[in-house]
Amino acid sequence: MAQPKEKGGLGFRSFHAFNTALLAKQWWRLMTVENSLMARVLKACYFRHSPLMEATKGSRPSYTWSSIMGARWVLDKGCLWRVGTGENINIWSHQWVPGAAGFRLFSGHNYRPGLQRVSQLLLPGRREWNHALIRQVFAPHEASLILQIPVSGNALASSSGAISGIWKVLWQTKSIPRCKELLWRACHDIVPVRAVLVNRGIVTDSICPLCGDDDETLVHAFFGCSEVAPVWFSSPLFMDFRHVPDNFSLVQWLSQILKEGDDWLADSVFTLLWAIWERRNKWCFDHQWYPFDFVLRRASSLASVGFTVGDEGSVLHGQRREGGNATWRPPQSGIIKVNVDASVSAGSLMGYGYIARNSRGEVLATAAAKWPTASTVALAEAMALRWALQLSLDLGFFAVDVEIDSKMVVDAWSNHSRQCSYLALVVSDSVFISQSFHSFSLAHVLRASNMAADFLAKFALS
Structure with missing residues (x-):
């Protein structure tokens, strides 16, 4: 009687299967809502020192725990x-x-x-x-x-070995968000210094644009450069980086700074690093040269704000716009429109397409890349979006309108925190990256207005 009608039964629901499904949902809730009262009580009693999926029934389990453990096989089959x-x-x-x-x-x-x-x-x-x-x-x-x-670019998804337990301290410091975000990117080696851009194939010259003597690595750009080391020495911190050791680790150094528990020290370091990076970008992109004292004054002004302001202002971070335009339309003045698309081949490859244009419709940048294929087309589109946002930052585009023809990805943007799929994981990375822009919006458009990016994505596979 409990068999489906197409298999000769009457389609009645099996009470045993129904009860097992409800118990499996309780198990899933223990995994996803770890701060609930029930989850905390059961963890303290039965799996205090192990993950939930490695928990055992125990010697004297309660009726509740025995029932939930009886449905564990359901999740073992599909989790x-x-x-x-x-x-x-x-x-x-x-x-x-x-x-x-x-x-x-x-x-x-x-x-x-x-x-x-x-x-x-x-x-x-x-x-x-x-x-x-x-x-x-x-x-x-x-x-x-x-x-x-897909591998998440956000290491906060789980503990990250070298400074496990320090991330929370980093985000709770009183510096302004952009300084903390720069430090986070530096710890994960994703700051677009020239050595990184050379490895990504974006530029061909890795020489430091300030001193012109050595490769611009992360440590060189922030500490070892002959145009940067005097800034540290002349600052109130009196740090001497004229001879940086080869085994210098930014992560370990930052860990020691944060463990001091000194808000003034942490804020001074954070703001000075931001001012050093800002001065470097002013020279690279605007050809404006600023002396050492500019960096010190700039860091001082940021530090004075850091203790009183919790947010940098009202910007369009993460704003989502609904779209459906049949033709491409230029953005507003001062905004760069980025179109991105992904194409999946019949084999084991996927292509990314990227094009950035200004308010006059002039092409500022195009890119195409080829990667091992994703398991679904939606996942490929999400990975292309993540790639495009990081590329935009690397190119110095900080005010962008992004258009993509995958409505599933745009919908996942609003619900990523409530999902556990790989699609949500990749979209969460993109949401985090989008916070680095001064102005940002994401819109879904029809394929007809995304043809340029679609062509580049297919070109990457040719």
């Missing part, structure tokens, strides 16, 4: 880990690969005994898969499935 930093995911025992049998890997077990965590499959210090290692260790079909998994 899988979402890759953040990868430090908590075991490559061989956890379910984390969409499309694989049981979401687990079966090849490569005996290749390298020390290979245990997913974080070991990422490039050191970067949030990208190590393609060479993955293709060397795993069978071709499993390697392809791994490379389709």
